[in-house]
Amino acid sequence: MSNGIDFRPCPVCEQSHGRRLWEKGALRLVQCLDCAMVYADAVPAGLASGRYYERRSYYLSPDKLDSDYTPIRFERELRLFRAWCREGTVLDVGCSTGGFLHQLRSRFPQAYEVLGADVPGPALDYAESRGLPVSRQGFPDFDSSEPRFDAITFWAVMEHLERPKRFLEKAARLLKPGGHCFILVPNLRSLAVRLLGPKYRYIMAEHLNYFTPSTLRAFTTRLGDFEIVELGSSHFNPVVLWQDFWSAGTEVPDEERGRLLKRTTAWKQRPALKPLQLLYEGVERLLGFMALADNLFVVLRRKS
Numbered sequence: 576m577s578n579g580i581d582f583r584p585c586p587v588c589e590q591s592h593g594r595r596l597w598e599k600g601a602l603r604l605v606q607c608l609d610c611a612m613v614y615a616d617a618v619p620a621g622l623a624s625g626r627y628y629e630r631r632s633y634y635l636s637p638d639k640l641d642s643d644y645t646p647i648r649f650e651r652e653l654r655l656f657r658a659w660c661r662e663g664t665v666l667d668v669g670c671s672t673g674g675f676l677h678q679l680r681s682r683f684p685q686a687y688e689v690l691g692a693d694v695p696g697p698a699l700d701y702a703e704s705r706g707l708p709v710s711r712q713g714f715p716d717f718d719s720s721e722p723r724f725d726a727i728t729f730w731a732v733m734e735h736l737e738r739p740k741r742f743l744e745k746a747a748r749l750l751k752p753g754g755h756c757f758i759l760v761p762n763l764r765s766l767a768v769r770l771l772g773p774k775y776r777y778i779m780a781e782h783l784n785y786f787t788p789s790t791l792r793a794f795t796t797r798l799g800d801f802e803i804v805e806l807g808s809s810h811f812n813p814v815v816l817w818q819d820f821w822s823a824g825t826e827v828p829d830e831e832r833g834r835l836l837k838r839t840t841a842w843k844q845r846p847a848l849k850p851l852q853l854l855y856e857g858v859e860r861l862l863g864f865m866a867l868a869d870n871l872f873v874v875l876r877r878k879s
């Protein structure tokens with residue numbers, strides 16, 4: 576382990592000296608010596624543009640599509656969203672197949688006017704085929720001459736971006752004063768990462784940014800346009816933890832991830848498993864309280 580080597584600039588503070596942290600396949604993680612952010616040093620060609628995702632079958636496998644559109648899939652995100660935004664214009668950046676907006680629109684048909692944005696490809700085509708209004712323009716190229724959204728969401732997006740700050744700046748320009756920005760990212764301080772280290776499946780080549788509560792706070796407040804109204808930790812998948820604990824730490828095939836997602840979604844809906852379900856919810860709440868759950872979320876309010 577060496578200190579002070581020059582790396583790719585830190586996506587949070589833009590300094591470029593860090594220390595090597597972990598290596599896993601092609602992924603080389605470094606930690607910024609100035610702000611402690613952990614990020615991938617080299618960005619594989621194609622990842623930054625999003626072209627990478629078009630080639631991947633997982634995003635459109637029938638199992639993934641099924642679970643994306645079940646009511647339970649975005650339950651936590653919806654609860655958080657509804658707590659802060661009851662109506663208005665909503666932009667979902669990185670909307671993929673459109674599962675979140677579909678739920679929002681079908682549950683609260685009168686409350687929201689929605690728009691999905693993502694890199695053009697089969698996932699976005701699918702969202703459109705389900706009747707969702709979508710934009711095929713890259714989010715950083717959106718016309719931001721005037722603020723026009725009440726809420727902008729980034730569900731599992733920021734960890735994929737080479738320059739996440741550009742997206743946050745754009746969101747600040749597009750949000751009306753008092754509007755809300757929602758960000759969900761994997762939690763580097765989760766129980767799973769503490770137990771598994773780089774063996775954890777979500778430490779993977781397509782994830783470039785690894786936030787902790789403090790680096791997420793730094794990332795979102797540095798700009799000066801936002802205040803944090805809620806920051807917390809949610810989601811817990813004990814099956815992933817169990818499987819990865821016994822695995823060799825190699826990449827989990829997309830098909831298997833899709834099947835697991837479908838299976839866990841089905842388990843969550845089985846009445847016979849209600850007692851286990853309550854135990855599970857208790858554990859998830861406890862982990863969330865201790866900031867040890869799988870994901871971190873932050874709700875930002877655009878300053879006037």
Ligand SMILES: [Zn+2]
Nearest residue numbers: 585588607610
């Ligand atoms: Zn930094």
